[in-house]
Amino acid sequence: MGMLASLISGLASGETIAAIQRARVTAMVYSVAALAALCGLGFLVGAAYIWTAARYGPVAASLSFGIGFLAIAGLILLVYRMSAGSRARRRAKRRNADMKAVGIAAALAVLPALLKGNGGVAKGGLGAILGPAIALAAYAIYRENVKPDSDDPDTGKGK
Incomplete structure (x- = not known):
């Protein structure tokens, strides 16, 4: 009963609303940071592609990047499948x-x-x-x- 009273008093005092607002702000900040990190990663991949294309040619660069990303996807799926039992x-x-x-x-x-x-x-x-x-x-x-x-x-x- 004490836990229920604590929850009700927390709701009445506004602590819960403040905690929800802090969680919402934190989620927004992390979302914006993740979006910026993805953009940065995209530019790094683009720069690596441009460098590879200049060094080995556009077809070789496209093939190597395609095969590389498919290998990464396969590795991720393999690890996920192997950890399904645990x-x-x-x-x-x-x-x-x-x-x-x-x-x-x-x-x-x-x-x-x-x-x-x-x-x-x-x-x-x-x-x-x-x-x-x-x-x-x-x-x-x-x-x-x-x-x-x-x-x-x-x-x-x-x-």
Whole structure:
């Protein structure tokens, strides 16, 4: 509840609006800087082309620049494809951690309502706590004993 109160007070005091404005200005500055860097890179490529064309001729310069840029594009795609497996594992690990956190938060949020009652545990409260806990334990045991799937489309590893 304290976090919600902090968020509401932040909104009321205008800190959030100021932070959003700072982020907007920062994004604009970085965008203009990136545009200027791209223009500078374009002029450097143009200068290199002119120098290569003067030294080796326009056809050789065009062919070498074309092949060079295609090689760079292929290298980028190759590196991206090779790192797909690690990205998929990171996403799965993050997804599992998020699901665990959501489950724990939901259990902690429901726990006071389940424990509230006349003499401690409300009617059916113990079963409502133990049932999902047993199911969660059974699922964890199942996941430990299942072999990993080798036909995972995210990792690209097949049979």
